[in-house]
Amino acid sequence: MESRDSIADIWGERTPYSGQDAWPVRVDQRTTEAPERWVQSACVLCSNGCGCDIAVKDGRIVGVRGRAQDVVNRGRLGPKGLHGWEANNSPDRLTHPLVRRNGKLERASWDEAMALIVEQTQRVKREYSAGAIGFYTSGQLFIEEYYTLGIIGKAGLGTPHMDGNTRLCTATAAAALKESFGSDGQPGSYFDVDTTDCILMVGHNMSNTDTVLWMRVLDRRRHADPPKLIVIDPRTTMTAREADLHLAPKVGTNVAVLNGVLHLLIQGGHVDRAFIDRHTMGFDDLAQLVAAYPPERVEAISGVPAADLRRAADLIGSSSKLLSTCLQGVYQSNQATAAAVQINNINLVLGRIGRPGCGILQMNGQPTSQNTRETGADGDLPAFRNWNNIAHIEDLARVWNVDPAIIPHWTPPTHAMQIFRYCETGSIRMLWIQATNPAVSLPNLNRVRAILQKEGLFVVVQDAFLTETAQMADVVLPAALWGEKTGTFTNVDRTVHISHKAVEPPGEARSDFDIFVDFARRMDFKDKDGAPLIKWTTPEQAFEDWKACTRGRPCDYTGLSYDKLTGGSGIPWPCNSEHPDGEHYIYKDLVFPTDADYCESFGHDIITGAPVPEKEYRAHNPAGRAVLKGAEYMPPFEEPDADYPLFLTTGRLVYHFHTRTKTGRAPALANAAPDDFVQIAREDAEKLGIVDGDWVRVTSRRGNAEARAKIGDIGPGEVFISFHYGYWDEPGRARAANELTIYEWDPVSKQPHYKYAAVRIEKVDAPTTAQPERMDPAQPGVASPTAQESGVIHALKEAKDVLVEGWEKAKPVRAHVADYLGLLQASERRLVKAFEQTRTTHPDEPDIGPLCHLFERWSGAAADALDPFVAQYGERREGEPERLDEALVVQRKQGGFDMLRDLHDLWLLVNESMISLDVLEQAARSLHDKAFEAAIRQIRQQNKRQLEWLHGRIRQAAPQTLVVPS
Template sequence: MVDRIAEIWGTRTPYPKDGLWPVRVDQALDATVTEGDVDRWVQSACVLCSNGCACDIAVKDGAMVGIRGRAGDLVNHGRLGPKGLFASWQGMSGKDRLTRPLIRENGRLIECDWDTAMDRITQRSRQLLEERGPLSHGFYTSGQLFLEEYYALAVLGKGGIGTPHMDGNTRLCTATAAAALKESFGADGQPGTYADIDSCDAIFLYGHNMAETQTVLWSRVLDRIAGPDRPRLVCVDPRDTEVAKYADVHLAVRPGTNLALMNALVREVLANGWADREYVRAHTLGLDELRAAVEPWTAEAAAAVCDVDAAGIREAARIFGTSSRVLSTVLQGFYQSAQATAASCQVNNLHLLRGLLGRPGCGILQMNGQPTAQNNRECGADGDLPGFRNWENPNHIAELAALWDVDPLTIPHWAPPTHAMQIFRYAEQGSIEFLWISATNPAVSMPELPRIRNILAKPGLFLVVQDLYLTETAQLADVVLPAAGWGEKTGTFTNANRTVHLSDKAVEPPGEARSDLDIFLDYARRMGFTTLRGEPLLPWAGPEEAFEAWKECSRGRPCDYTGITYDRLRGGSGIPWPCNTANPEGRERLYEDGIFPTDPDYCESYGHDLLTGATAGPEAFRAQAPGGRAILKAADYRPPHEEPDGRYPFRYTTGRTAYHFHTRTKTGRSRVLTSAAPTAWVEISPDDAGRLGIREGDLVKVTSRRGRIEVPARVSDIRNGTVFAPFHYGYWDQDGAPAEHPTAANELTITEWDPVSKQPVFKNAAVSVEKISDATGPAPAPTTTASRPAAAAGPRSIRPTAGGKDAEATERVGGSPPRFPDAVRRGPQGGTP
C-alpha cells in the first residue's frame, strides 16, 4: 500500500528510450470494502484533469466505492493520480448533492418538481425569443460534460435557437491550444501523442506544471528520468515546480514575457543553422516574416525582458536545436498569459523549423486543462463550429444546415461565435437576458470576481444553473437543475491526445437528478425545435443515438469518429481519432507526411493577425496558396498591459495544486484531498518576504486594482517579485460569499484576454502585499509540490503533507504494456483491466 497523498506520482517503474512504459495498476477502495466485496467494475475514464486516464469504477450495493486504472489503456497503463483515486468517486457522493430542481421565489431558492422548473425556463425562453430574438440567449458550459451533451447543446443552440452566444469554460483552459493549432496548421487537432514521452531525447515544458496538472503523465516522464537514458528537460515557469527540480534548464521568466523568450529561442535556432531547410521549404509558409519578427530578439534582449540568464536561453535553444527527438508540451503558463496565441504558435514554429513532427518522440502537445474540453471544441458548444468547421466558409455552414435540416441562416456565422468574456459583457449590459450555465462555476473561476458576481446577480438576468452541487454560481440562479454526473450516466469523451473513451453508467443518480443530455433534450422537446421537414431537431432517445448523430457530423473532418462505436470502446483501450476507413484503428500521430489541413476549402480557420486578432479573411488566406503547408505565424513582443508600479509592486500569478481541481466541487468533498490542501495561501519568495517582514504562515493581504485576498503566506522558491495564489478556494464551504478574509484568487485578476484565442489573462496582474497579522502556524500549503517551503528556510517544523491510512492505494506493477495499434485492435475483453 502506498500513501498517494504523500506519493503523488506513486512508485517508479523506470524504462529506457523506445521502451514500453510498464503497467502499474493503481486501485483505491473505500476503507470498509475489500476487493471481494465489489459487485461489479464499470468501465470509465477519469474526469479530474485533461489526461483522460482509463479506469473501472467499483460498485457495491448500487454505490461507487472505489476505482482502479485500466492496464490495457494506451493513456495511463493502469495508473491513476490522487484526484482520480479519491475525488472521482468520493466527490460524487457528498451529502449535499442536489436531488431536486430549485426555483427562486421571493428571493429564495425552493425545491420544486421538474415540470415546474422546466416550465419556468421555457416560459422565459419563449418570451425572450419572441420579444428580443435569439441574441438574447447565452449558454456557458464546461469542460466536464460528455461529447453527446456538447453536441446536443450545440445543435439546440446553433440550429434550434440560432444564437452565437455559446461558449464553455474551455475558453479559460484550452482556447489557446485550439487557436494556436488553427493558426499554425489550419485546424485543431493534437499533433503528438503521450507515447512521444517514451521516445524523445528532450522534453520542453512551456508554462506546464505537468507534475501537478497531469500527475499521471508526469509519472511517465519521471519513469523515463529514472531510466538508463533520461531525456533532457527544459522548464519555463516562474515557480520552482517539481518539473523545474528535474530540469536541465529552468527559465523562471517574469510572468507576461513568454513571447520575448520564444522569439529568442526561434532566433537562436535560425541563427545557428539548426533548421531543417528542406522541411521548411516543402512544408511551411512564412519563414521570411518569422525571421524578421524574431530578429531583434537576441538571447540578451530576451534575458533582459524575461529576467533570466542569457546563457540559459542559449542552452535551451541548443537542446532544442541539437536533440534528434523533441517533445514540447504547453499549458496555462502560456495560455493564460499575455500574447498567449503568439507564444504558443512559436512552440509550433520551433517544431516546424526542425521538422520535428509526426515521428516517435517528435511531438507537440498543446495541452488541455479539462477532461472533455476537446469535445467542446469538436462539437461546437463553445466558440467553434461542430466538426472543426470554419464559420467564414459558407460551404461549411451549408453542410451543417443540410445535416440538421435547418435554414443556413439560422446558424450564426456572420461573426466568430461569441467568447465567454463577451457573453458576460453582454449580460452586464443587459442585451443577454437569458443565461444557461452548465457544469461550471464562473462565480469563482472567472477573472475579476467582484464584477462577475454583480453580473450573475443582476435582477434583469434570468440565470439557469445546472450542476451537481449548490455552487457559488448556483446560489445566484433563478432556476437550479440537479445534474447526474460521472458514473451516473453514459457517454464518451476525448482527452488531450485525441483518445476517445467511453464512460458507462455505474450507479443511479441521487434523487431526481438527470443527466445533462436528458436536460438539454427535454428543453429542446418542450421548446419544439424542429427541422425544415417538421421533425424534432434532436430526436435522440439517449447518448448512443446522439453519438451516432455526431459521427455523421464528424465525417470527413479532421476529428473523424465514423469508425468508432460504443461497442468498440468497451473492453479495450481508448481510440485516438481520426478513426475511419483510412485509419481503422485510429491514428497515433498527425502530420507524419507533413501535409497540414490548410486547404482553404477544408481548413477550420483562415487565421488572424496575432497582435490584434484581426481576421485574415478568405481572400488573403487563399492568396497565400497554403496547399497543405503549415504557416509560420509570428508577432513582436509587447509588454503586458498591467505591470508592477509603486503602488502595486508585485506580479501576481495563479494556478493549481495537485490535490484540487477547479473550484473544488468534487475534490473539496474528498477528505484526504481536502486535508492535503485545506484552505488558500499565497506564495512569496524568501527575499521579498524578508523585506516585508513576512514569515511563514503570517496572514497577508494581497491587493490589486480590482479586489483583495487575505490568506496565509507560504515562503517558497517562487521567483523574486512574483507572488502566486491557487485558484481553487471559493466560498461554497463558508456561507457562499467572501467574508472578512476573501480567499478566491480571482478577486484580483484582470478582465483582459488574448486577442486571438480570447483566453483570459489569469497569470499576470500587478498587486501589493502586506502583512496583517502573525502566523498561528505554517501556511496550509502542500509540502510535496511547487508550494513546498523554500529550501533556504532550512529544516523547520512544517509537517510534510501526507494522507495516512485513508490515502492508501494499491499499486500492482507488471503485465505486458499496451501499444498502438494492437491495444485498440485487441477488441472487447469484458470489464476486467
Template sequence: MLDRTADPRMRRTPYGPPDAVERLAAALPGRLRDALPPVIRTGSPWPVRVDVLLEDGLSEDDVDAWVPGVSVLGAGGDALDVAVRDGRVVGVRGRAADRVNHGRLDPREGDAWRRRSGRLTRPLVRDGDRLVEATWDEALDRVAGRSRELLAGPGGWGRIGFHTGGRLFLEEHYTLAVIGKAGIGTPHMDGDTRWQAAAASAALAESFGADGQPGTWTDVDHCDAVALWGHDAASADPVLWERVLDRRLGPGPPAVVAVDARDSAVTREADVHLAPRAGTNVALMNALLHELIAGNRYDPAYLAQHATGFAELCRVVEAYPAKRAAEICGLPACDIERAADVLGSAERLLSTVGPGFHRSNQAVAAACQVHNLHLLRGMLGRPGAGVLQLGGPPSGRNALETGAAGDLPGLRNWANPRHVRELADLWNVEPSVIPHWGPSTHATQIFRYAEEGSVGLLWITASDPVGAVPGLDRVLSRPDVFVVVQDPCLTDTARLADVVLPAAAWGERTGTVTSADRTVHLCEKAVEPPGEARPDLAILLDYARRMGFADRAGGPLVHWHDAESAFEAWKACTKGRPCDYTGITYERLRAGGVQWPCAPSGSHGTERLYAGGRFATSAGQCQTFGHDLATGADYGDERPEDPAGRALLHAADYEPSPEVVDEDHPLVFTTRRLPVRPAPITEASPQQGHGPGLEVHPSDAAVLGLGEGDLARVESPLGSIEARVRLSGTRPGLVVLPLPAGGDEALARAAAHLTATGWDPVARQPLRTVAAVRLSAVNGAGGARPGLGPMAVAPMTPLPAADPGVPATAGGPAEPSDRFEEV
C-alpha cells in the first residue's frame, strides 16, 4: 500500500466498516430502518468533509445565495450548492448531508463553473455561407417548417433524426423522447450516450433483465474487497476513489484488485494488479471464473434458486485454466490465481466496471462476466456486495431511462407488444405511431443516413460530435441536410448548422439528474441565462406547440409546461417499471437525493437492487429478451421472460480483437485520463519535470533507442501524433498517451482518430480504444520544446451502409448489411 498521508495535497478522512448490528440495519428496507432506536447508526460511517471552491478573494460570507445543484462530471452525481453573488455563479460547495459525496467535490468543479465565456445569446440562422442573428420566431419557424415539409412526404417520420449529448436534465430528455417517438415517430434517436454508456446498459439488461445498477456508493463502506475492472477511478470518479482510499487507511481495509494495462494511481494502490493485453478481457474473466468453480468457491444454493445458465458457463470456462489465459493475456498465471483467491475469499465484494471494459473488444461479453462472478458468489443485493457499471455522466443515465437514446421510455422492451401498448395508452396515441419494429438507430448510423441523404433534418442538442466523429463536418455540410444545433456555445458543430438555438447552461435552469447508483438529485435554477438563451425544455415545448403535436383526443401530446410538471409526467411513465419514480417529488428532492425505484408507499428509495434474488427478467419487467453476445442476434421468443425472475449467466468464448500487432505495427496504443489533481510523489509514481508525455515501458524504449524526454512519433495505418517519451510502469508492448482532465480536447480527438473503430455487436458502442502502432524517434527533435508536437490525422473512411437489425424504411437504406464496423 502506498503512503498517501505524507503528501499535504491529499486530504484524507480514514474510517472503518460498520459493526455487525449496523450492517444488519443497513440491509433492512427503509421503513424498518426508521423504526430502529437512534442508538443504532443507520447512515454511512464515511466522515463528512465539506469542500468549497470560490473565486479568488471571496469567502462563504461573501456569497448572496447557495442554490442546490449537482455535479455532471464523472458518474457520481455529487450533490453541491452553487454560490451566487451579484447575479452570477462565483463558486460551488459540497453538500454535507448528501448520501453520495458527504460534502466532497470533484476537483474538476473548480474549472467547470468558470467556463462561461463564448456564450450564445441570440438564435442564429444560415444566410448563404454565414450565420446571422435572428429572432426566436424566425429560428423556430424555420425548424418547424422544414419538419412539416419532411413529414408530408412518404415515410417522412424516417427523414428526421435526433442526436443528444449529456447536458440535458431528465425532464428535457423525456420531453425530447415523447416528441421524437410519439410526435414524429422516428426511430433515429440516440446521442453521446451510445459512445459512453451503451455497453454498461446493455450488459445490465442482458444479465439482470433491465438497466439499473445493482450496487450503491455505500457498498464501499461495507465491502472487504473492491475490484476495479478497466476503471481508473482516480481520474474518472475521484470522489468514489477518495472513499475507497479512506476505507483503505482505516481499520479493516478492503483488498483491491485492479485490472488495467495502464499505470495509474489505482493500479499502484492495488494488492493485485492484472495488466492484460488489450482486447483479452473475456479470456481473463473466463480464467477467474474457472478458478472459482474449480476451487468450489461459489454458492450452489444461490445459483440453483436465482440464476440460469450455470451448466453452459461451466462448459465454456473449462477451456480457460489460468495457464492458458496467462498465455492469451500476457500475464503470469500466478497473478490470475492470486486475484481469484481475493475474489473467491471475499465475504462482501464490490465491483466497478469502466471504459477499459466498455470500450474494448467484446465489451458487453466482458461486462457480463463480471456479473457472472457476482452471481457465482451470491454477491448481490446486500451491503458491500454489488456491481456498478460506470459509463458516462449522470445525465447519460437519464437518456437511457427516458428513451431519448436506446430503448423505449421506462426501460421498456420495443419487442414486447404489451410495453408498446402501455406507452400508447399513456400518451393516448395509436401504438402504430411508436417505432417498435426494431431497436433505435444508433448514433453513427444516424450520421450515415444523413450522409446518404435519407435523413433530411438532424437536430443536435447539447453535443459537439464534429470533434469526435472523423468526417462528420463533411456530412453536416451537405445542402440536403438541414442541421439544427441547440447549445450554449458556438461549437464546431454549431458553425455548420442551418439554425442555432442558444440554450441555458448548468445553473441556469431547473431539472433532475440521476447518478450511476440510481440517486436522483434536483438542480435548481441559480442565475439567469445570458441574453435571449432559453432552457432546453422551453425550446422543446415551443417546438412541440408550433408543430401542433396532438393525442388521439385532439389534446396536446406534450401537456406539461415546466420542469416540475414534466417530472410528474415522467413519473407516470415509470409506474410499475424497474425504474419507478412515482414516490419521488421535487419537495423530497430538496431534502437530498433519493434512489429509484421508489414507490409512493415507501419512505425511502431502494438502496440495492435484487436483494431478494428476484431480477427484472420476470413477466412484464424485462427490457430485452436477450442477445447472442458474439453476434448480437436477438433471441426473441427463443428466450422469453423468466417467470421466476432469475438472472442469466451469459457464457462467452474469447474472440481475438481485430486490432492485432504485426511486423509493421508491433505495439499497442491507447490513452488514459490523468487524475484531476496531482498524485502523491512516490518511488512508484515518479513525476518528471517536463510534464505528462507518452508512457513507454523502459524495455520497449531501449529497443527503439528512445530515452526520457525524447520526441517520438506514434503511427497507425490511419494517422500519427508526436509526443515526448516518459518511461513508466505500463506493461511492455503498450504505449499510453495520458490526456489531462479538462485539457486539450483536440489532442484527445487526434489520438482517437489513430484507431480503427469496431463495434460491440450487442451495445453498438464504438470500441475506439486501441490501435496497433509503430513508435519511432523524431530526427533532430532534441532541441524542440517539451510537450506535444504537431499532430496529423487521416480522414475517416465512409461508414457502413446500414446497421443490421434496422429494417428498411424511408429513413434508411433498402437492404441492411451483414457487416457492422467503421474503419
C-alpha cells in the first residue's frame, strides 16, 4: 500500500492553513505487505524527527506510516522516511563480529572481539594514558546510548578525545547559540511556521534537506495570507524558486551579506531599541561595525545587487514577525560561526524572539545530533554544563559519583578533525568509531584513508554494514539499526520522541547500548564508592539517570518518561514541574541563559576562535541578556586562481542521506539518484565545451573526482557536487566529493569547510581515475585474488608487520612532560639571573633593587620546588632553554631607555614561564597529579605578581623615557 509515489511527488498534495496548531493532518504510508502490527517510532533520516509507526509482519519491517497525532509532521513523511527502512532488510547486513587476522577481516565471536577491544584499551591506557584513546560517534544513536558512551569516555577512561560526525554538520549551530544566548538549545519552534509573516532561509535548501518541514512552509504559503520568503543561497534550488526574493551571493561571502542586512535594518529604523536596551548587550559595537557594509560594498564583495539587498531588508524590517533558519550553506562555509551569529543578531535587533512566529532555527543535519551535544558524547559536557566552570564539573561529578579530577576539563575538548590529526601523528593509538563513515564523509579523503590505515592505530568500527571505514578496521562490531532497539531522541526544535523496538536485529548484531554496557562491565569501571560506574542494564534505566543529570539545566528532561512519550506525540524540552507538557518557546520570558554561573560557555572571539577568559566574562556578566557580536568579513583562505579557476561547493540531494549507507540500499531511492553529478554554470560549460551528460573530471589541490555534467542553476565560476557518494557499491572511479575538499575548520565551531575549494574542470571521454579505495575481496561483485596473489600479498604483509613491530619496539616512545618541566625550571633559573642583573645594573633606582631581589628569591624557590617532579617525570631540555639568553638577558647601562628595555625583557621572560606553567597545568590535570598541580598554581601566582609589578613599572617609566629627550 502506498499513499503516494514520493519519488515522483516528493512533497505531496498541499493542505493550506494559517494559525497556531492549524496544520491539517495528512497521513503518508508505504507498506510492501499487510502488517500484523504497528510499533511507535520516529524517522531518523533527517533532523526533522517526524513521528511514524513501523509496520511489522513475520518479525520483519514491511513499511511505515506517519503518526497523525504528532505535532512535528501531522502524519506526513518524506521520500527517505517512506523508503529508507528497507535498508534494515538488506542482505549485506553485518551479522557477526569481525577481527583482522593476517591482514584480513575474519569472523569472530563476541567474546573474542570484546576481549580484544578491552585488552587494547587497557594496554593503550597503561602505556600511553587515556589521552591516547579517542571516540568518534554519530548523529544516529539514541540518548541512552550517547549518555552511556559519554560516561564511559569522560568518567570511566577520562579522555578528552570524544566527538561525533555531528561536528561536520551541526557544530556551528551549537557554537552560534552559545555565543548569542549562553547555551545550546533552539530559540525557535516548528510552530513558528504557523504564524510568522516572514521567513529568512540562509544556506538552507529546506526542500531537499527537511522535506516535511518544507511541506509545512509550502502549505502555509498556499493560504490566503502567506508569509514572505527570502532565500540566501548561491544555487537556484527548488527552495530558491519558491522564494519571493532569492539572493545568490558568491561562495564564502555570507558574513558580508548579513552585515549588509543588519546595516540596512539599523539605518532604516527597524530595530527595537527598548528590547535591545533591556535584553541585549553589545549593540553599539555591532552597529558601528556593520555601518561599514553599505549595499554597494556588499555588492562588490558578494555579487548580490544592492537593490536586492535593500529589498530583503525592507521585507524583513516591515514584517511584524520573523522566523530565521540556516543550515550547511552557513555551517560548512567560510566564517561559519560568525555568519550564524549574525543571523541570531538579525532577530535580536528586531526583538523578534520568544513569541509565536518569532524564532531562530539553527538547524541540525542529523536526526539525533542534538543529543550528542546534550549528553556529552561529543566535545560538550552533559546537560549543557560549562567545561570551563569548575562548579559545573563538580556538579557533574556529584551526579556520576566520581572524583571531579577524572572528568576532562584541563583542556578544551578535542574536536573531530583534531582527533584524526592526533591519530595521524601517533598521539592517539586507539580510535573507536560508531555508526559513521569518515572514509567518505571527512574532507581530503586521501589523507583520511592514510590515517585510518596508519600502523600503530587500533581502529574499532561499530556499524550495521561493512562501510568504506569498516573495511579498514581492526575490529568490526555488528550493530542494530533503528527499529531493532528502543530509545529516545530529540529533533531540531527540541521535541523528544521514543522509538520502540519493532523487530530483532539480524544474526548476532547488538544494539549500541548493549555494546557500551558490555564494554563498561568488562572494563570494570567503578564510581568513587566502588559501585559500577554504569548502573543500568536497560535503556529506560539509562533514561531515568539522564533525567537526573538534566535537572535544573536548560535541557531539563525531568518531566518526561517512557510512559509519557508512548502513545501520543513527541514532547519538547524543557519538560519539568514548571512545564509539565513541555515548552515550545523557551525564551518567552526574554531571560537568556547567559549568567556567568549558569551559561554553557564564556564565548569566543568569533573571528579568531580565542576563548573569552572567565574573569573577563564575569566582569561583563550578561546576566540573562543576549549577546550581540559583530564580525568583519574575511575572505576564504583558499580562493580560485589561474590553475584552479572555479569554486566548489558541496551539499545534499533529496533522495539520499549522508554516505548512502542506508538510503543507497533502498531500491527506489538508489534508482532515483544512482550516481553523482557535477553542476556547472551554463557560461562556464560553454567555455569548456561541455554539455549535459558529458563526463568531466574535477581536480583540486588534494585530488580529483569524475562524474557526468549537469548544466545550469548555479552562478558562474561555481561548481556543485553532492557529498553522498563513496565506493561501497564499486563505481570503479574516483567520485567522492571529499577527494577535493579542504582539511580545514571554522575557528570557533571547528566545523570543516566543505563549501569552498578551488578546482578546475575538464571534459573527458570516459572516467580514467581509478577507484581510490578497494572494497573487501570477499564482498559480492569483487573478484577474489588468485591463490598465488594471495600468497604474495600475505608474505609482503607479514614482512611489513615484522619490520613495523621491530621499529615500534626500537623507537623511543616517551611522554613530553619532562621537556616542559626542564624548560620551566630553566626559565625560572634564567629569571633569577635576569632579575639579579637588572638589580645590579640599576642600583640608583629606589624600587628596582628590593623588588628584583624579592623576585630573585621567588624564582629560585620556584625552580627548586620543581625538583621532586623532575625526579618523578624526568628532565629533557634538548637545548631549548638557552635560546632566549642571547636575545633577552642582555647587559645594558643604567637608567633611562636602557632601564625601560630591561623591564620590558623581564616581562617577556616571565611570560615565557607563564606559558610553560599553562602547558604543565593541563598535563598535571590530565595526570591527576594534585601535588604537581598545586606546585604549578603556586609558581603561577608568584609569576603573576611579578608581571603585574613589571607592567605597572613599565607604564610609569614609558612617557618620561620616550617623550622627553635625554
